[in-house]
Amino acid sequence: DGGITQSPKYLFRKEGQNVTLSCEQNLNHDAMYWYRQDPGQGLRLIYYSHIVNDFQKGDIAEGYSVSREKKESFPLTVTSAQKNPTAFYLCASSIVAQPYGYTFGSGTRLTVV
Amino acid sequence: AQKITQTQPGMFVQEKEAVTLDCTYDTSDPSYGLFWYKQPSSGEMIFLIYQGSYDQQNATEGRYSLNFQKARKSANLVISASQLGDSAMYFCAMRANTGNQFYFGTGTSLTVIP
Numbered sequence: 001d002g003g004i005t006q007s008p009k010y011l012f013r014k015e016g017q018n019v020t021l022s023c024e025q026n027l028n029h030d031a032m033y034w035y036r037q038d039p040g041q042g043l044r045l046i047y048y049s050h051i052v053n054d055f056q057k058g059d060i061a062e063g064y065s066v067s068r069e070k071k072e073s074f075p076l077t078v079t080s081a082q083k084n085p086t087a088f089y090l091c092a093s094s095i096v097a098q099p100y101g102y103t104f105g106s107g108t109r110l111t112v113v
Numbered sequence: 114a115q116k117i118t119q120t121q122p123g124m125f126v127q128e129k130e131a132v133t134l135d136c137t138y139d140t141s142d143p144s145y146g147l148f149w150y151k152q153p154s155s156g157e158m159i160f161l162i163y164q165g166s167y168d169q170q171n172a173t174e175g176r177y178s179l180n181f182q183k184a185r186k187s188a189n190l191v192i193s194a195s196q197l198g199d200s201a202m203y204f205c206a207m208r209a210n211t212g213n214q215f216y217f218g219t220g221t222s223l224t225v226i227p
Binding site: 033035040041042043045048058088090092101102103104105106107109 | 117122146148150155156157158160163204206208214215217218219220
């Protein structure tokens with residue numbers, strides 16, 4: 001079955017560490033996205049990519065980095081520069097320039113310890 | 114700029130009753146899509162229903178219908194015959210057809226009471 005796989009489901013980070021969240025899709029979608037979700041704030045866009053080897057900053061990119069070396073993969077690194085990384089992170093993919101919705105992964109919950 | 118507003122942080126509904134979740138939006142794009150997603154406590158986002166800005170009729174998907182009032186810029190979700198499994202967060206979202214970014218509201222937490 002086609003879909004998006006995010007791993008791990010739960011992740012703990014010590015202060016000052018970088019951590020990488022995985023997102024893999026087998027839907028043959030060109031576009032992939034990373035969102036951050038905090039209680040009461042809905043989803044906020046971190047980064048997005050419409051094509052391999054190209055990505056754009058979203059509304060809250062500071063303290064995060066991404067890569068898009070393969071169409072299927074769009075990993076997100078939460079760097080030590082992100083001062084408040086504890087949140088729920090959702091990856092999504094879609095067909096570019098089509099009026100359809102996203103397909104979401106099941107999310108990664110990151111906690112700073 | 115696009116903006117989605119959901120003014121109901123929390124809603125309660127009796128099982129088997131209908132409930133309406135409010136959503137208003139603001140956009141200067143003439144062509145756009147409106148979406149509703151359900152997020153259970155497990156975290157995944159589940160697509161419920163889609164309404165195109167040029168669609169003449171309100172969208173329906175099973176027990177879900179979208180009450181689309183273009184002049185008022187509202188896209189309310191109506192859930193009929195509520196079930197206990199409907200208890201979840203519900204998000205309204207919009208996407209301009211010229212772009213790819215979704216804009217989400219802050220969500221409404223729905224609790225279905227037995």
